[in-house]
Amino acid sequence: MTMPPVNDLSTARLPTDVVGLLEGLCTTRAIRRYSDEPVPPAILRAIVFAATRAPSGSNRQPFRFLVLTDGPKAAEAKALIGRAARGIWSTKAQRDGYARGSGAVADSPKARMARSMQRYVDEFERVPVVVLPCLVRYREPHVTEGASIYPACQNLLLAARALGFGGAITGFQTLVETELRQLLDIPEAVALAATITLGRPEGSHGQVRRRPLNELVYEESWGQPASFAVDPPGTRHTAAGPPTAS
Numbered sequence: 001m002t003m004p005p006v007n008d009l010s011t012a013r014l015p016t017d018v019v020g021l022l023e024g025l026c027t028t029r030a031i032r033r034y035s036d037e038p039v040p041p042a043i044l045r046a047i048v049f050a051a052t053r054a055p056s057g058s059n060r061q062p063f064r065f066l067v068l069t070d071g072p073k074a075a076e077a078k079a080l081i082g083r084a085a086r087g088i089w090s091t092k093a094q095r096d097g098y099a100r101g102s103g104a105v106a107d108s109p110k111a112r113m114a115r116s117m118q119r120y121v122d123e124f125e126r127v128p129v130v131v132l133p134c135l136v137r138y139r140e141p142h143v144t145e146g147a148s149i150y151p152a153c154q155n156l157l158l159a160a161r162a163l164g165f166g167g168a169i170t171g172f173q174t175l176v177e178t179e180l181r182q183l184l185d186i187p188e189a190v191a192l193a194a195t196i197t198l199g200r201p202e203g204s205h206g207q208v209r210r211r212p213l214n215e216l217v218y219e220e221s222w223g224q225p226a227s228f229a230v231d232p233p234g235t236r237h238t239a240a241g242p243p244t245a246s
């Protein structure tokens with residue numbers, strides 16, 4: 001989709017979705033390969049607007065989004081996070097045996113995943129936009145506090161999908177949190193919830209793959225299949241995920 005240049009965002013309406021809500025939701029996959037095209041301000045505005053429309057406890061809106069594009073601090077932060085990403089992936093690739101078994105077969109899903117991850121982390125500094133979703137803490141850390149930031153993260157990813165862009169949510173910031181706080185002046189009372197990368201996808205969007213619906217949805221009591229939990233025709237599944245209900 002080509003966006004007309006928008007000079008005055010205060011009068012410009014939001015851009016039109018390229019996809020309906022349900023279809024977009026079912027095709028919002030983790031996008032890790034981006035073209036070098038910058039994300040236009042009108043698109044970024046729409047994405048963060050959608051993110052900040054998310055629900056939060058008592059509508060407190062404790063979410064904040066630190067957006068890193070092409071400024072000098074953005075470059076430094078991307079370099080820091082890129083270093084962390086490469087460390088995290090290298091450890092995971094070894095620990096989970098990405099080069100073993102079917103991973104040794106060049107065209108297997110495992111090998112393709114490993115190549116895509118390797119490229120993602122190797123080229124991290126070139127990601128057009130990195131967003132750090134943050135949570136302004138207003139009480140002692142609690143197991144439910146993520147519920148006031150992660151819906152906003154998903155809105156952000158859905159909005160990117162709605163406009164022909166794409167992203168991935170990661171935990172790469174965890175390894176360099178102290179350095180990021182210092183570089184970006186992030187107060188102690190603010191939690192860094194994730195690292196989200198955004199850009200124009202190099203490939204195309206596709207259906208997300210999950211376990212069959214009847215493994216994930218119960219009715220009446222734990223483990224009881226729900227009569228309505230039937231995947232629509234053409235649903236693609238994955239073997240990844242939780243153990244099957246027994």
Ligand SMILES: Cc1cc2nc3c(=O)[nH]c(=O)nc-3n(C[C@H](O)[C@H](O)[C@H](O)COP(=O)(O)O)c2cc1C
Pocket residue numbers: 028029030031168169170171172208209
């Ligand atoms: C809490 C959370 C943490 C994640 N961490 C990472 C990560 O560190 N690196 C990464 O590349 N993807 C990460 N992802 C993306 C998942 O790998 C991805 O959503 C999942 O494999 C399903 O793939 P799909 O979104 O393409 O359907 C994370 C997703 C979530 C929700």
